[in-house]
Amino acid sequence: MENHFNDKIRNLAIIAHVDHGKTTLVDALLKQSQVFRENQDVGVLIMDSNPLERERGITILAKNASITYQGVKINIIDTPGHADFSGEVERIMNMADGCLLLVDAVDGPMPQTTYVLKTAFSQDVTPMVVINKTDRPEARVAEVVELVQDLFLELATKPEQLDFPVLYASARDGYAVADPADEPQDMKPLFDAILKHVPAPAGDPDAPLQMLVAALDYDNYLGQVAIGRVSRGTIRLDDQVALMGGGDQPTTHKLDRVFVFRGLGRSEVTEAEAGDIVAVTGVDGVAIGDTIADLENAEALPTIHIDEPTVEMTFGVNTSPFMGKDGTHSTSRTLYDRLMNELRTNVSLRVEATDATDVFLVSGRGELHLSILVETMRREGFEFQVSKPEPVTKVVDGKVHEPYERLNITTKDEFIGALTEYLSGRLAQLIDMKYDDAGNVDLEYLIPTRGLIGFTSFFLRTTRGNGTHSSAFVEYRRMEGAIKSANAGVLVAWEAGVAVTYGLLNAQGRGDTFIEPGTPVYEGMIVGTHRREGDIPINVCKEKHLTNMRSSTADITRRLNATVRMSLDEALDFIASDELVEVTPQNFRLRKKVLSTSGRSRSRANAARDRAGAV
Numbered sequence: 001m002e003n004h005f006n007d008k009i010r011n012l013a014i015i016a017h018v019d020h021g022k023t024t025l026v027d028a029l030l031k032q033s034q035v036f037r038e039n040q041d042v043g044v045l046i047m048d049s050n051p052l053e054r055e056r057g058i059t060i061l062a063k064n065a066s067i068t069y070q071g072v073k074i075n076i077i078d079t080p081g082h083a084d085f086s087g088e089v090e091r092i093m094n095m096a097d098g099c100l101l102l103v104d105a106v107d108g109p110m111p112q113t114t115y116v117l118k119t120a121f122s123q124d125v126t127p128m129v130v131i132n133k134t135d136r137p138e139a140r141v142a143e144v145v146e147l148v149q150d151l152f153l154e155l156a157t158k159p160e161q162l163d164f165p166v167l168y169a170s171a172r173d174g175y176a177v178a179d180p181a182d183e184p185q186d187m188k189p190l191f192d193a194i195l196k197h198v199p200a201p202a203g204d205p206d207a208p209l210q211m212l213v214a215a216l217d218y219d220n221y222l223g224q225v226a227i228g229r230v231s232r233g234t235i236r237l238d239d240q241v242a243l244m245g246g247g248d249q250p251t252t253h254k255l256d257r258v259f260v261f262r263g264l265g266r267s268e269v270t271e272a273e274a275g276d277i278v279a280v281t282g283v284d285g286v287a288i289g290d291t292i293a294d295l296e297n298a299e300a301l302p303t304i305h306i307d308e309p310t311v312e313m314t315f316g317v318n319t320s321p322f323m324g325k326d327g328t329h330s331t332s333r334t335l336y337d338r339l340m341n342e343l344r345t346n347v348s349l350r351v352e353a354t355d356a357t358d359v360f361l362v363s364g365r366g367e368l369h370l371s372i373l374v375e376t377m378r379r380e381g382f383e384f385q386v387s388k389p390e391p392v393t394k395v396v397d398g399k400v401h402e403p404y405e406r407l408n409i410t411t412k413d414e415f416i417g418a419l420t421e422y423l424s425g426r427l428a429q430l431i432d433m434k435y436d437d438a439g440n441v442d443l444e445y446l447i448p449t450r451g452l453i454g455f456t457s458f459f460l461r462t463t464r465g466n467g468t469h470s471s472a473f474v475e476y477r478r479m480e481g482a483i484k485s486a487n488a489g490v491l492v493a494w495e496a497g498v499a500v501t502y503g504l505l506n507a508q509g510r511g512d513t514f515i516e517p518g519t520p521v522y523e524g525m526i527v528g529t530h531r532r533e534g535d536i537p538i539n540v541c542k543e544k545h546l547t548n549m550r551s552s553t554a555d556i557t558r559r560l561n562a563t564v565r566m567s568l569d570e571a572l573d574f575i576a577s578d579e580l581v582e583v584t585p586q587n588f589r590l591r592k593k594v595l596s597t598s599g600r601s602r603s604r605a606n607a608a609r610d611r612a613g614a615v
């Protein structure tokens with residue numbers, strides 16, 4: 001059976017660390033294979049089609065496209081490079097026979113390069129290496145090739161995996177060469193190398209049908225769409241098929257539509273053979289990892305392995321006094337249904353019930369994975385409240401273990417002191433440090449995820465944009481040591497009302513403020529940072545007492561300092577474990593879990609007693 005190969009097809013995943021140029025490379029491949037009309041202005045990062053991807057300039061969801069070169073159809077799967085979305089890479093890898101591993105000619109291999117290459121090897125996907133961004137003046141091509149070779153030596157599980165081709169490209173400028181000395185022209189050398197090195201997909205078109213569902217899509221008109229590679233047999237329109245999911249009895253369905261990928265779109269066909277990637281409708285209730293199989297010979301394929309989530313937070317019904325003002329979906333039922341729906345496509349997400357009926361524990365692969373979900377839901381009109389992201393711990397042999405990550409930082413050497421101080425207080429161990437002559441430094445740490453939460457905003461503040469950092473999960477380790485917390489408290493609104501300039505001026509005597517005059521507040525809402533330890537209640541709605549005296553000049557010149565504006569991600573980073581972010585379609589507000597000032601001092605007193613009793 002395995003000696004059937006479909007030589008008219010290649011299935012190729014594009015994998016790399018974040019920002020190494022995957023989507024830009026796919027742009028170039030699509031453009032140069034005439035997917036578009038002559039002179040059609042299609043823009044850049046065409047595959048990053050969802051609004052959040054465009055806004056943030058990152059890929060979040062893996063996506064399919066296809067091109068034809070010399071009569072061979074190349075199915076391309078673009079994947080996200082950010083570690084938080086690595087579940088996407090695991091999910092799609094079984095559709096591919098080969099992958100292009102892109103490596104930035106300046107950065108070299110980064111944590112996520114290691115991760116995606118490991119994933120490719122574990123699925124027996126044949127890698128080709130593309131050193132990208134060779135146009136950059138700082139490119140250090142020879143060195144980067146050596147680093148890539150070291151990485152292959154470290155990760156390969158079979159000798160033939162060390163026999164990989166290397167190409168040199170500028171995805172942005174639209175060329176690739178097989179030898180650095182070659183004259184750059186176009187992507188032809190890369191197309192040729194793909195046909196030569198990526199194995200044709202195996203699978204007997206006459207055998208009983210088998211297809212693993214690797215992606216789902218929902219279309220208002222077509223309904224549920226299941227996407228995957230036909231690994232055996234032929235899939236036909238109107239066929240009766242068996243759907244085999246986790247443990248349940250197979251169900252029978254009739255295939256309403258069969259599509260293959262063409263360019264950026266799909267085209268309807270009556271049948272598709274083993275080796276091709278298809279999208280089908282008619283299989284209601286399908287989930288990722290299910291097998292669509294021949295009715296008479298229903299055999300399930302191994303389901304998709306996805307690494308476990310490492311970070312969790314609660315999603316609860318909004319309980320603030322402003323509840324229901326902004327959002328169209330605000331009940332426990334709609335929140336639960338929405339989260340359940342997300343599980344169908346967001347493979348590395350988990351949702352669990354908690355002791356409270358209107359609060360759910362949601363876990364994912366990192367802070368960004370969860371904050372993207374929060375952002376997506378608020379844009380859909382949801383209103384809810386979320387807690388601080390915390391690492392997912394687990395108990396091994398009676399001991400608590402926590403996730404550890406490898407953290408890579410590139411910045412200017414003037415920031416080393418501040419970074420080192422912060423990170424050592426957060427249990428990071430320095431693994432490697434490299435300087436260059438231009439005052440740049442590369443730092444590599446091993447750090448518990450616990451210590452990394454909140455790091456992004458610290459890093460941006462401290463380096464003022466002079467640098468990049470990224471991290472990727474390594475393993476679970478024994479939980480040891482405590483994190484030095486910053487201990488600065490917050491300013492908390494004392495009563496409900498509308499903030500006024502005078503009240504905010506008073507607040508600014510204690511710290512920075514988050515809100516403008518005219519902002520409605522409620523008791524327990526966080527309105528700023530306290531410069532010192534501990535929270536203080538503050539009345540930001542308080543007007544100046546009117547007197548007969550004219551204002552002194554000092555008063556006139558006292559102006560409000562600029563309001564500190566946080567993004568949603570920064571707000572999630574900022575809050576403490578006794579605080580929440582209230583998210584609505586128009587706003588997000590920071591609040592204490594316990595809103596009443598007296599309630600909070602009571603619970604503090606109780607906590608103090610608890611601690612005293614424990615000793």
Ligand SMILES: Nc1nc2c(ncn2[C@@H]2O[C@H](COP(=O)(O)OP(=O)(O)OP(=O)(O)O)[C@@H](O)[C@H]2O)c(=O)[nH]1
Binds near residue numbers: 018060132171172
């Ligand atoms: N100089 C140069 N810049 C490039 C090249 N390829 C990509 N870039 C730039 O690098 C940045 C990231 O490119 P993307 O294609 O979005 O990277 P990606 O790997 O898809 O990123 P994620 O999907 O978020 O992991 C963009 O600003 C590109 O313009 C290249 O060959 N040369």
Ligand SMILES: [Mg+2]
Binds near residue numbers: 048058059
């Ligand atoms: Mg991308």
